[in-house]
Amino acid sequence: MVREHWSGEAKYRALLDISEAANRHLELSRVLDSVAVALQELVPIDAIGLMTREGEVFRPLAAYHRDVRRHERETDLAYVRRVTGDEPDARTQDSPKARAVLARLARRETVVVDRSSAEQGFPENGMLERHGIQCLVLTPLTKGDRFIGGVAFARLNDTPFTPEEVGTLEDVSRPVASALANALAFQEIAALRARLEDENLALKEEIDA
Numbered sequence: 001m002v003r004e005h006w007s008g009e010a011k012y013r014a015l016l017d018i019s020e021a022a023n024r025h026l027e028l029s030r031v032l033d034s035v036a037v038a039l040q041e042l043v044p045i046d047a048i049g050l051m052t053r054e055g056e057v058f059r060p061l062a063a064y065h066r067d068v069r070r071h072e073r074e075t076d077l078a079y080v081r082r083v084t085g086d087e088p089d090a091r092t093q094d095s096p097k098a099r100a101v102l103a104r105l106a107r108r109e110t111v112v113v114d115r116s117s118a119e120q121g122f123p124e125n126g127m128l129e130r131h132g133i134q135c136l137v138l139t140p141l142t143k144g145d146r147f148i149g150g151v152a153f154a155r156l157n158d159t160p161f162t163p164e165e166v167g168t169l170e171d172v173s174r175p176v177a178s179a180l181a182n183a184l185a186f187q188e189i190a191a192l193r194a195r196l197e198d199e200n201l202a203l204k205e206e207i208d209a
Helices: 008-022 028-039 076-084 096-106 126-130 163-208
Strands: 047-054 057-065 111-114 135-143 146-155
Touching: 008 028, 008 163, 028 047, 028 057, 028 076, 028 163, 057 076, 057 146, 096 111, 096 135, 135 163, 146 163
Parallel strands: none
Antiparallel strands: 047 057, 047 146, 111 135, 135 146
């Protein structure tokens, strides 16, 4: 159950728990799984998406969805693709509403939209429609001074996010950004190690020949 009133210390401890949850894993979708569980007492959400910007297109990088179960042997990447779709549809991102929302995000603004307020311009997106998402908060992700993407927090019901909840989600985005940086660094190191091992194996085979 969500607490209606939080003391400063209680909220700080809750956010600390979320930060620890975010940095507990190196697989990004599992980072979001942990964050979603730890977040429920503060701000109930049904889905979280993590995306990065590549040129003018935002691409899904990790995902959590309350109603989508991870298969026991499913890889992290396969799970993300299954939740978000194999590839983002650039055409939906090119719609006027989507462009406006993503432009605000790129300006490092937090964007709050819900389907009940048509004037807000809820972005057209196949994934949002497929999962029945009604309310959405997008917070910017930064690495140092550089904008790298965003976090989407979503609800399947039509209960709007309150200003206090939006502020909490902005706080939550900070440890998620830290976890993202750690996970990407780990992936880069793993990729470099694999490449060096391949090169060493090829050199050994050449010498043996």
